[in-house]
Amino acid sequence: MNNILVASNVTKKFGDQIALNDVSLAIPRNSIYGLLGPNGAGKTTLLRIINQITYPDSGEIIFDGELLQPHHIALIGYLPEERGLYKSMKVGEQALYLAQLKGLTKTDAKQKLKYWFDKLEISDWWNRKIQELSKGMAQKIQFIVTVLHEPKLLIFDEPFSGFDPINANIIKDEIIKLRDKGTSIIFSTHRMESVEELCEYIALLHNAEKILDGKLEDIKKQYKNNLFRVGLELENGENFLKLISEKFDVSSSQYDGHRKQLDFTVQLPSDDTRALLALLSSKASVNSFVETIPSANDIFIQTVQQKNEHE
Amino acid sequence: MNKLSLIIRREYLAKVRNKSFVIMTFLSPILMVGMIVLIAYLTEVNDSQKRIIAVLNESNYFSTDFNSTERTSYIQFKDLSLQAAKDSTSSLGIFGLLHIPDELTLEDVAKNSFFYSKEPPSTMVLRSIEDIFEERLRQGKLIDIGVSTEEFATINDQFEINTATFTGELNLKGINEMKAFIGGGFGYLIMMFIIIYGGFVMRSVIEEKTSRIIEVIISSVKPFQLMLGKIIGTSLAGITQFSIWIVSASLLLLAVFLIFGVDLTGLSGQAAMGPNPMNTISPIPGPADTMQLYALELIQIPWFMLISFFLVYFILGYLIYSSIYAAIGAAVDNETDTQQFIFPIILPLMLAIYVGFFSVFSNPHGPIAVAFSLFPLTSPIVMLMRLPGGIGEGGVPLWQLLVSILSLIITFIAIVWLAAKIYRVGILMYGKKPTYKELYKWLKY
Incomplete structure (x- = not known):
């Protein structure tokens, strides 16, 4: 019961087109889970299945220990990628309507809305119509409506699209606070850079299949290839570079004779750095020695390429 | 169930508060009454104008035939x-x-007669002259x-056949048409309602798609609930609008007639078309007891x-229909x-509607009328036109109903499921x- 949601062997076809092929995932409780993949990988289809908007052809979804059922809708909050609001409806009225559809009572919904409107400082929008608001403003309201009923599982599909950097940060902070309060979060995106700081776990979808999943930290460890970036200060950098190139696999090197600065990347056979460091420190003063850890983006590209080569 | 009523409520309010809906609700009766008054006025003006025709008769015939009538x-x-x-005809401004x-002979006279006019005359004008010839x-x-003039006069009888049912009740001429007209009114109402409010349902669905709110909503409710709520909400708004139209239009009409002192009974035939079929259908205002019989028949309509x-x-x-629209x-x-x-x-x-007005009027229980009143996409309209005749003998057989x-x-069930x-x-x-x-492929998703 450490997982809020477990998908087993989920397959979904649209006619001849396969949207999800035998995908299995486990979303741990109380964490942010990144669902990554390029456009058309099947992310949205999977999210729609979790939200019971569409149904899988085969496979099953277990939510909170039970087979996924209609009443679970009240326990899930979903911010879809294609999102909008009724243009001619007033903000407050609309938020109340959507909250009531999620099963909140009117008084309950009002109270919670007031809390969130105050928190995000948008209380004076209550009687304005959506068509008078900017896209970013409307996004804030959509965010509130998604989280209002305090669901156990929150699903955000590209939550930051349409936000300026300041508001994106506000929303990011709120997402982290929600996680800290115990909510489990699925975060779907094709923009890898936003993943690193938020997600504890990730899964990669590509061409309807899951090609990688697990704890982000573990995956990174798995994908690091003992590549180190070294910065030294010494005279006669060229000679030293020759010497070291004979013993180690060195690439992208550069020597600045004026500043006596030598930079290079070195590939080690294992993660044992002692032999290299001993040699370096005996001949020069070491300014920097950093292991290059692949970014989620690198891992993604690498995995997809490997996958394509196999096929 | 609670969610459905929430959706119905929102759809209803969204429709009713819509500015153009409000304007249409209050403007339409005014336009409608204005149109009726205008038509009534124009008809009156048209009728009061007499057409004058000059006759230059050089023959020995037709000396007594061209007598002035109401119109000419x-x-x-x-x-x-x-x-x-x-x-002198043209200088006097006479029509023709x-x-x-x-x-020598009547035939030759007729053959060589001519009608001269500035503009080509209508067939109606010519008809009246031709009738005399x-x-x-x-x-x-x-x-x-060898038939004398007196004998000729006796030949020319108008004739109306008496009709009765097998059980001996007297039938009234035109009563079938009258009944079909009442049913037709109901059928027409259904068609108008479907076209107007079905279109509303469709536009409201498109609006949800273009504003991209649809996925937000169907993560909370089933698409079917949303569709049903939308259809019911919109039709409730439609019923509200229709009721306002009927009530306000009749009040306005009454007011107009009272203020301008127009003879209500004389005009109602042109004014309302549907509600008072007596004037449009029954051709000759018969003697009082026939009128009573008609009234009785009307009351006896079930x-x-x-x-x-x-x-x-x-x-x-x-x-x-509205689920198809959705x-x-x-x-x-x-x-x-959406056109295609x-x-x-x-x-x-x-x-x-066309089959109803052409086929059901002439033969309410003929094969075409029966076929169309059984076929589900036309039955709501056609069956209603047949129903005023009653159910069972003389009316719609029970099995057909x-x-x-x-x-x-x-x-x-099938259409709503498919839709x-x-x-x-x-x-x-x-x-x-x-x-x-x-669309066919979608059915299998």
Whole structure:
């Protein structure tokens, strides 16, 4: 019961087109889970299945220990990628309507809305119509409506699209606070850079299949290839570079004779750095020695390429 | 269930608060009454104008035939040349000149007669003149074979056949048409309602798609609930609007007639078309007891039964059509793409109205009327036109009514099921105009 949601062997076809092929995932409780993949990988289809908007052809979804059922809708909050609001409806009225559809009572919904409107400082929008608001403003309201009923599982599909950097940060902070309060979060995106700081776990979808999943930290460890970036200060950098190139696999090197600065990347056979460091420190003063850890983006590209080569 | 009522409430309020809806609700009765008053006024003006026709009769015939009628006056020209007669006709501003030359025989006279006018005359004008010639020619021929003028007068009887049912009740001429007209009024109401509010449902679905709120909502409710809520909410708004129209239009009409002192009974025939079929259908205002018989027949129309079945056909028919409208709205991205799908829906509705007015009027229980009142897409309109004749003997056989309603219910379930499937898939499809083939594929998703 450490997982809020477990998908087993989920397959979904649209006619001849396969949207999800035998995908299995486990979303741990109380964490942010990144669902990554390029456009058309099947992310949205999977999210729609979790939200019971569409149904899988085969496979099953277990939510909170039970087979996924209609009443679970009240326990899930979903911010879809294609999102909008009724243009001619007033903000407050609309938020109340959507909250009531999620099963909140009117008084309950009002109270919670007031809390969130105050928190995000948008209380004076209550009687304005959506068509008078900017896209970013409307996004804030959509965010509130998604989280209002305090669901156990929150699903955000590209939550930051349409936000300026300041508001994106506000929303990011709120997402982290929600996680800290115990909510489990699925975060779907094709923009890898936003993943690193938020997600504890990730899964990669590509061409309807899951090609990688697990704890982000573990995956990174798995994908690091003992590549180190070294910065030294010494005279006669060229000679030293020759010497070291004979013993180690060195690439992208550069020597600045004026500043006596030598930079290079070195590939080690294992993660044992002692032999290299001993040699370096005996001949020069070491300014920097950093292991290059692949970014989620690198891992993604690498995995997809490997996958394509196999096929 | 609670969610459904929430959706119905929102759809209703969204419709009713819409500015153009409010304007239409209050403007339409004014426009409608204005139109009726205008038509009544124009008809009156038109009727009061008499047409004057000059007759230059040089023959020995027709001396007593051209008598002025309500619409036309004849002026006799005497001892004028044809040219002089033409000149004075046009200078006096008279509509036309009928020249009857002097010939030996009546046939030759008729053959050589001419009608001169500035503008080509309408067939109606000519008809009245031709009738006079025909009558005279017929009489001439009968005299030739030995029928005297007095005898001729006795031949020319108008005749109306008496009719009765097998059980001996007297039937009234035109009563079938009158009944079909009442039913037709109900059928027409259903068609108008479907076209207006079905379109509303469709536009409202398109709006949800284009504003991209649809996925937010269907993560909380089932697409079917949303579709049903939308249809019910919109039709409640429609019923509200229709009621306001009927009440305010009748009040306004009454007010107009009271203020301007127009004779209500004389005009109501032109004014209302539907509600008072007496004036439009029954051609000759018969003696008082015939009028009473008509009134009796009208009262004897099984109103309670008629209205109950109206509700049944209205609800089923409206739900069938509006769920098709909803499916169309879901399938497309904007209103301009709807044309190719709308035409096939309007077609059976138009067919029903035309078949109703042409076939049911002449023969309420003939094969075509029966077929169309059983076919589910036309039955709500056509069956209602047949129903005022009653159920059972002399009216709609019970089995037909049962088959009609049963097939309507089966169609209703099938169509709503199909429409819901298309709707469910369509609302999440953006960016392309689907073909019928693709719609078929969606059914299997």
